[in-house]
Amino acid sequence: MRIYFRLSLLIITTTVWSCNRKQATTAIDPAEQQRTDSIELVRKAEEEAKKRPKTAEDMELTKDFSYDKHTLEDTYPYKDTTRHFQLNKIKEKLAFVENFQRTPASYGILQNRKNKNQEAPLVKNYHRNEYKLISDSLGTERYQAAPLYTVGENDAPTIYGRDGALVKLLTSDTLDMIRLEGVSFPGTWETPKRYVKAIGDSVTFHHIAFVDVTNQNILTAERTGDCRWVIRSMNPATSGVHKPPYAHETPLGIFVIQEKKAKMFYLKDGTNTIHGYAPYASRFTNGAYIHGIPTQSVNAGIIEHSWSLGTTPRSHMCVRNASSHAKFVYDWAKTFNALVIVID
Structure with a gap:
């Protein structure tokens, strides 16, 4: 009986000691707990930030030119006034592009x-x-x-x-x-x-040409990371003019580059006669192309520049560029994989 009592006491004592030891070894230091809680709060904040729609303020837009001819400054003189690149509006559109691509589609x-x-x-x-x-x-x-x-x-x-x-x-x-x-x-x-x-469902839109019909300029931007975009070129352009029945304004909106022509031949207004061609044409809607300087003959050589670039709308719907810049867009923006966004 005494042996049984002593054995039971020994078991109880050992169990209590073991429990106390376990409690001692699993106790967490308050400073360590605070650090763990902080990490968890940061993780949750990052997850919520990922879910939150991106805004213009989230966009990082820097310059890293791939094409550096005929380059315009952010703000530049035009006649008795000034013109500019609407960078805030461009950032808003970039945020829109970031947001719609976050969900697989x-x-x-x-x-x-x-x-x-x-x-x-x-x-x-x-x-x-x-x-x-x-x-x-x-x-x-x-x-x-x-x-x-x-x-x-x-x-x-x-x-x-x-x-x-x-x-x-x-x-x-x-x-x-x-x-x-x-x-x-x-x-x-x-x-x-x-x-x-x-x-x-695997296409990504990381190349965008922004056409500004108010300031008559064109800016190309390329995505390099989450909310990070670099400007590849900033150039003068000439958009479409409202002149019925042959000339139409370049329409506002978001379009996909869907066809390319090394030479886009065009007709003389009101006829079926080919009048000339525009080099390095990238079509984005209807008959609207981003293209180089049009010629007045099908046999003429490529014309690099025109005094009319960056002045007033005068195209039939297209966006006229220096021919070397049109070639840059032609090579850089892949068919069905790049956007043209027209703003005012």
């Missing part, structure tokens, strides 16, 4: 150059503009556009989507009607699949 481009995919049906509410062409309620012309239907309403489209506009595909492009979310324009819509070119 399958991308597509609306295409209907010269109505090659069939003339779009009439929208529900249409009118004729001053060019005597049919437009939707937002002013987008029917010619060369894709019809955008309100989801579930396939009797007639609601608006038109401009050729070259970027979209996210929400349904398979094997269906007759594709549901999509606009990137270049707001809303969720449906359109026949013939108007959409799928470009996949």
